[in-house]
Amino acid sequence: MPQIRLLVSAGPTREHFDPVRFISNPSSGRMGYAIATAALRAGMSVSLVSGPVAIDAPAGLAELLPVTSAAEMLEAIDSRFDACDVLVMSAAVSDYRPVRRMEHKVKKDALSLSVEMEPTVDILRHVAARKRPGQYVVGFAAETQDVEAYAIGKMRAKNCDMMVANRVGLPGSGFESRDNSVVLLWPDGGREESGTAGKDEIAAMIVERIVRRMGRA
Ligand code: CTP
Numbered sequence: 001m002p003q004i005r006l007l008v009s010a011g012p013t014r015e016h017f018d019p020v021r022f023i024s025n026p027s028s029g030r031m032g033y034a035i036a037t038a039a040l041r042a043g044m045s046v047s048l049v050s051g052p053v054a055i056d057a058p059a060g061l062a063e064l065l066p067v068t069s070a071a072e073m074l075e076a077i078d079s080r081f082d083a084c085d086v087l088v089m090s091a092a093v094s095d096y097r098p099v100r101r102m103e104h105k106v107k108k109d110a111l112s113l114s115v116e117m118e119p120t121v122d123i124l125r126h127v128a129a130r131k132r133p134g135q136y137v138v139g140f141a142a143e144t145q146d147v148e149a150y151a152i153g154k155m156r157a158k159n160c161d162m163m164v165a166n167r168v169g170l171p172g173s174g175f176e177s178r179d180n181s182v183v184l185l186w187p188d189g190g191r192e193e194s195g196t197a198g199k200d201e202i203a204a205m206i207v208e209r210i211v212r213r214m215g216r217a
Pocket of ligand 1: 070089090091092093094095120121122123124125138139140141142143154
């Protein structure tokens with residue numbers, strides 16, 4: 001059986017409004033890196049597109065592509081999507097970016113500072129709209145309330161084959177933490193809870209379910 005080619009995004013993006021300041025989020029990248037590692041263990045060819053993180057990439061990647069902004073991540077994912085079998089979009093992509101990026105550092109003698117923002121392109125929605133038969137797309141949904149209802153809505157809206165939903169904003173789960181607790185959701189109504197576990201364990205579970213659902217197990 002041919003090797004499965006997995007494209008995974010991880011980490012936050014940074015949206016600069018001047019050379020030294022940016023809007024971002026506290027994503028550590030651990031979940032995406034753990035998925036890359038689990039996929040390598042499962043024998044896949046793995047390309048990792050990563051926002052700025054403080055962790056080491058696993059050995060054996062087909063490609064490691066560091067990016068900073070949502071626009072760079074869009075370009076990296078968009079240009080690689082057609083050549084992958086599975087996309088796992090675990091990056092915490094900024095939803096907004098400053099309309100302007102100042103050439104020089106903004107000085108603090110201004111009495112107040114407001115930064116005008118505009119939406120970024122939804123990368124997952126953009127590429128999954130052209131998904132071909134046999135391609136498998138996995139999204140993440142970070143929610144603080146009504147986790148499953150919002151995640152199911154996003155799965156449909158973004159043409160995903162599987163959604164990994166997690167509650168963020170609580171201590172001990174989500175963004176920065178080592179452990180996580182997710183619910184896996186499928187368009188056929190399938191649902192599975194991970195229980196609280198290490199991100200490595202959850203990543204292995206996600207990769208195993210992808211392989212099984214693709215009919216490649
Ligand atoms: N995503 C993306 N591009 C964006 C924003 C999000 O590809 N500009 C992807 C994320 O990587 C994730 C999924 O979309 O796989 C859901 O992201 P999330 O932040 O939970 O949802 P949003 O669609 O941004 O909705 P909201 O912020 O309103 O909850």
